[in-house]
Amino acid sequence: MLVGKVEAISPRSQETCLFDITPSLVCVEQIRVWTNPSGDNPYPKNLFKGVDMRKFLIITVLLLSIIPFSAFAEGEREIQPVVTETGITVMDSYDRSVTIGKAAARVVSLAPSVTETIFALGMGDILRGRTDYCDYPPEARDVPSIGSLREPDIEAIAELEPDIVIASTHFTKESLDKLTSLSIPVVVLADQDNFEGAYRTIENIARLIGAEREGKRIITDMKTTVNNVMKAVKGKDMPSVYYVIGFGEYGEFTAGGDTFINQIIEMAGGNNIASGIKGWSFSLEQIIDSDPDILVCSKFWNAKNLLIETNGYKDLRAVQTANLFEIDNNMLDRQGPRLAEGLKALAEIIHPDAF
Amino acid sequence: MRENNVVQTKNLDWAYNGTKVLDDVSITIKPGTFTGILGPNGAGKTTLLKLVLNLLDNEKDSVLITGKDIKTYSRKALAKIEAYVPQSVKIDFNFTVEQVVLMGRTPFLGRFDRESGEDIEIAEWAMQETGVLKFREKLITHLSGGELQRVVIARALTQEPAILALDEPTSHLDIHHQINILSIIRSLAKRKNLTILAVLHDVNHALEYCDNLFLLDQGKIVNSGSPEKVITPGVMKDVYNLNVEIKKNPFTGNLYMVHDYT
Amino acid sequence: MISGKYKKTVFLLLLLILLGTIVIAGSLGSARISFSDVIKIIISPITPAGIENNVIKETSRIIIWKIRLPRIVLTVIAGMGLGVSGAVFQGIFRNPMANPYILGISSGAAFGVTLGMTMGLQVTFLGIGAIPISAFIGAVGTSVIVYLISGGGRDILPLLLSGIAIGFFLSAMMSLLMYFNRSQLENIVYWTMGSFNASNWQKAAITAPVILPGIFFLIIFARDLNLMVLGEDSANSLGISVRKSRLVFLLISTLITASAVAVSGVIGFVGLIVPHAIRIITGPDHRTLIPYSMLGGAILLLVSDTIARTIIAPTEIPVGIVTSLLGAPFFLFLLNRMRHPK
Numbered sequence: 022m023l024v025g026k027v028e029a030i031s032p033r034s035q036e037t038c039l040f041d042i043t044p045s046l047v048c049v050e051q052i053r054v055w056t057n058p059s060g061d062n063p064y065p066k067n068l069f070k071g072v073d074m075r076k077f078l079i080i081t082v083l084l085l086s087i088i089p090f091s092a093f094a095e096g097e098r099e100i101q102p103v104v105t106e107t108g109i110t111v112m113d114s115y116d117r118s119v120t121i122g123k124a125a126a127r128v129v130s131l132a133p134s135v136t137e138t139i140f141a142l143g144m145g146d147i148l149r150g151r152t153d154y155c156d157y158p159p160e161a162r163d164v165p166s167i168g169s170l171r172e173p174d175i176e177a178i179a180e181l182e183p184d185i186v187i188a189s190t191h192f193t194k195e196s197l198d199k200l201t202s203l204s205i206p207v208v209v210l211a212d213q214d215n216f217e218g219a220y221r222t223i224e225n226i227a228r229l230i231g232a233e234r235e236g237k238r239i240i241t242d243m244k245t246t247v248n249n250v251m252k253a254v255k256g257k258d259m260p261s262v263y264y265v266i267g268f269g270e271y272g273e274f275t276a277g278g279d280t281f282i283n284q285i286i287e288m289a290g291g292n293n294i295a296s297g298i299k300g301w302s303f304s305l306e307q308i309i310d311s312d313p314d315i316l317v318c319s320k321f322w323n324a325k326n327l328l329i330e331t332n333g334y335k336d337l338r339a340v341q342t343a344n345l346f347e348i349d350n351n352m353l354d355r356q357g358p359r360l361a362e363g364l365k366a367l368a369e370i371i372h373p374d375a376f
Numbered sequence: 377m378r379e380n381n382v383v384q385t386k387n388l389d390w391a392y393n394g395t396k397v398l399d400d401v402s403i404t405i406k407p408g409t410f411t412g413i414l415g416p417n418g419a420g421k422t423t424l425l426k427l428v429l430n431l432l433d434n435e436k437d438s439v440l441i442t443g444k445d446i447k448t449y450s451r452k453a454l455a456k457i458e459a460y461v462p463q464s465v466k467i468d469f470n471f472t473v474e475q476v477v478l479m480g481r482t483p484f485l486g487r488f489d490r491e492s493g494e495d496i497e498i499a500e501w502a503m504q505e506t507g508v509l510k511f512r513e514k515l516i517t518h519l520s521g522g523e524l525q526r527v528v529i530a531r532a533l534t535q536e537p538a539i540l541a542l543d544e545p546t547s548h549l550d551i552h553h554q555i556n557i558l559s560i561i562r563s564l565a566k567r568k569n570l571t572i573l574a575v576l577h578d579v580n581h582a583l584e585y586c587d588n589l590f591l592l593d594q595g596k597i598v599n600s601g602s603p604e605k606v607i608t609p610g611v612m613k614d615v616y617n618l619n620v621e622i623k624k625n626p627f628t629g630n631l632y633m634v635h636d637y638t
Numbered sequence: 639m640i641s642g643k644y645k646k647t648v649f650l651l652l653l654l655i656l657l658g659t660i661v662i663a664g665s666l667g668s669a670r671i672s673f674s675d676v677i678k679i680i681i682s683p684i685t686p687a688g689i690e691n692n693v694i695k696e697t698s699r700i701i702i703w704k705i706r707l708p709r710i711v712l713t714v715i716a717g718m719g720l721g722v723s724g725a726v727f728q729g730i731f732r733n734p735m736a737n738p739y740i741l742g743i744s745s746g747a748a749f750g751v752t753l754g755m756t757m758g759l760q761v762t763f764l765g766i767g768a769i770p771i772s773a774f775i776g777a778v779g780t781s782v783i784v785y786l787i788s789g790g791g792r793d794i795l796p797l798l799l800s801g802i803a804i805g806f807f808l809s810a811m812m813s814l815l816m817y818f819n820r821s822q823l824e825n826i827v828y829w830t831m832g833s834f835n836a837s838n839w840q841k842a843a844i845t846a847p848v849i850l851p852g853i854f855f856l857i858i859f860a861r862d863l864n865l866m867v868l869g870e871d872s873a874n875s876l877g878i879s880v881r882k883s884r885l886v887f888l889l890i891s892t893l894i895t896a897s898a899v900a901v902s903g904v905i906g907f908v909g910l911i912v913p914h915a916i917r918i919i920t921g922p923d924h925r926t927l928i929p930y931s932m933l934g935g936a937i938l939l940l941v942s943d944t945i946a947r948t949i950i951a952p953t954e955i956p957v958g959i960v961t962s963l964l965g966a967p968f969f970l971f972l973l974n975r976m977r978h979p980k
Binding site for chain 2: 732733734858861864865867868869871872874875876877878879917921922923
């Protein structure tokens with residue numbers, strides 16, 4: 022019988038490595054595998070030199086995921102990568118294969134996108150706990166909150182006796198460890214920064230709670246909306262757009278060329294003036310110099326009124342010609358069922374005549 | 377000066393943190409005299425000097441300058457009358473000798489005035505008298521203790537004061553300069569009617585140069601008057617526990633003291 | 639130290655360097671605006687309306703007048719303030735290693751900002767937001783407390799010790815607040831690093847009337863500082879009231895420093911290095927040290943800020959980091975020089 026323990030070690034700290042937000046698991050340079058509890062390392066340190074690390078490790082991890090995760094979760098869980106009549110299995114973002122006996126009847130959501138998905142699937146009443154930030158739909162507020170995304174109240178979650186806890190990006194390894202040590206099943210469905218990823222997440226959630234049909238319907242509707250939008254804006258002139266994420270005392274923040282929002286702007290028929298930069302950090306001078314046709318900001322936090330008053334922004338042509346528009350940014354930030362709606366809202370701002 | 381006493385203290389008391397440092401000290405000093413203050417360490421000599429210079433917060437009317445309560449003088453006005461040479465000076469900024477000496481002219485400058493040619497002449501005279509003119513451009517951080525002391529004396533002279541108060545002005549000087557400085561001071565007292573009040577650590581200096589002496593012990597004046605009256609074997613035995621003999625200096629004709637080394 | 643007759647030349651030189659730096663800074667930034675365009679835009683208010691004005695892009699004009707110029711002006715004013723108050727603090731404490739923050743201004747400002755942010759303060763005053771206001775109040779309030787608990791500036795040592803103690807206390811309080819308000823952590827830390835990113839004409843308009851007249855007064859009273867450096871008794875005996883002068887100097891330089899910190903965060907080393915460097919060139923006479931430190935401070939801070947916002951554009955490095963990176967080696971160089979004078 023194999024009693025194994027897998028630890029991934031990387032040049033960075035163990036925490037950031039294992040739970041990096043990037044979809045690929047690996048930032049590991051070495052894997053040490055103990056085959057007995059005393060911790061002797063049978064493999065010499067430089068065994069892995071020269072090997073294509075990434076491929077090797079992905080394969081290794083997948084194979085090793087067959088080993089019972091007794092280190093992560095006490096209790097007897099059988100992991101089978103195949104759906105059987107007696108269980109539902111989901112492969113989560115960290116390639117953990119999680120199985121529950123039957124469709125979950127008590128769910129705790131640790132992300133607003135997950136909460137929205139559950140309600141969109143018509144299964145709001147199985148939700149037993151949500152985060153402070155889960156505010157849509159309004160009914161979600163009736164569900165008790167168990168804290169924030171990064172620091173959920175583990176004991177409160179345990180008290181709710183969930184069949185499954187569904188988390189997303191921002192969920193920390195610490196929280197995962199604590200929950201699994203209490204034998205609570207957790208599935209982590211991180212944002213994939215594309216529509217396909219969002220569809221898969223909705224599909225997975227639907228399977229876990231036994232609402233596959235509704236899940237398929239939602240996905241189909243979303244795909245239809247996306248196609249309609251893209252057809253409507255096809256061939257049209259693309260106005261230059263600046264998407265305001267942050268402004269003022271702490272600097273200007275927008276969606277750079279490598280972000281999902283940048284993709285959405287382009288799908289909506291707009292030309293993101295910040296597509297040339299990576300990341301989120303921009304400068305006021307560049308905004309003014311690019312002279313965008315349209316500015317989009319959040320409809321929350323009184324952003325529009327503040328922007329109109331802010332030095333630099335108030336002199337923009339777009340602001341002075343009333344081309345500063347508000348949008349419910351949650352539709353775009355939360356990669357959930359409203360993503361297509363968000364795309365449509367953005368497209369309507371950029372190409373009002375097409376709708 | 378209207379009064380015959382240029383400096384006068386009346387029943388002067390002083391305490392630091394509850395400890396009495398000066399007890400009922402009454403002194404009078406006549407203009408143009410060289411007065412010495414002697415006493416063992418901790419007798420209160422420096423404190424007395426500071427009170428005479430209004431450098432401590434004395435609420436009582438126990439110090440008079442030319443007959444007026446010292447508190448009636450503004451700081452600037454007092455600075456034109458009294459100059460101070462402190463015991464030790466430590467400056468971390470590299471002013472030149474000339475810059476430091478010129479600061480003695482500050483009481484005479486208006487807010488927006490710069491030092492005039494006349495001010496510089498006075499400073500040059502003072503530097504000449506104290507023998508520091510030759511290194512007027514030197515930085516004070518590069519001076520020896522003795523050189524710095526002479527610079528500070530020069531600064532005090534630049535104030536053209538009526539009263540010169542010095543706290544152990546020769547403590548860092550070699551014997552040549554000790555004699556030099558004290559002689560200059562004494563001659564200034566005569567030539568310019570300068571009133572000198574000096575705390576002296578060397579009894580023989582006091583005997584040689586001073587017109588009057590005050591002997592302080594534990595905050596009280598135990599003896600005052602002419603040098604021969606104040607420095608006697610009996611007094612020295614009482615106050616310093618020293619066996620001494622007072623003799624006549626064959627060079628100057630003034631008194632000097634020799635003491636036993638046990 | 640250079641001799642008297644060259645001092646005027648050095649002043650003019652510094653002035654020219656400052657003006658040159660201003661123009662160069664005006665031409666640098668994320669947006670490309672040519673040197674000549676910058677000059678044209680700056681002098682446009684006084685040139686008659688002509689063809690020149692039409693050739694220049696409106697966006698360039700906006701960038702210069704609304705973004706770069708207010709930032710440059712604010713940086714220059716703050717730099718002047720920091721340079722001068724550094725010189726004054728070094729004089730008051732008779733220590734060439736002193737800096738404007740030793741009485742707790744920086745900890746007070748940082749604490750004020752932390753408090754304001756965690757309480758979600760939303761006040762505005764004359765177009766200035768809650769953050770600069772809380773920073774200013776924190777800075778001045780702390781200085782007043784330090785002054786009072788140390789016995790009213792009677793002696794230097796109690797002042798210093800009180801400043802240190804209060805500084806530690808406020809840092810601890812600040813850490814406590816930050817611990818329980820993680821969401822604000824980034825913003826607070828970013829502010830303490832110092833930045834001129836959010837400069838505008840209102841901030842310049844509010845700091846100028848505090849800093850510039852303050853510097854003017856300090857220049858007028860500079861001679862007293864020369865005397866104070868000699869020692870308290872010597873200075874008193876030379877006709878100034880050290881206690882009164884110290885209070886006036888502390889008051890004015892505190893207000894100056896607090897204003898600078900309020901609009902730009904905590905920027906270190908300028909107040910330490912500039913007077914030191916100037917002193918090496920022109921000597922310790924505060925009548926020259928203070929005006930020259932004014933120019934030196936403006937130049938150093940402007941250069942640092944320009945580096946901060948251009949070196950990895952469009953992202954900005956907080957200017958406090960740049961001054962520290964420039965300052966630390968210089969400080970070590972000075973230290974070395976002190977230990978091994980040539």
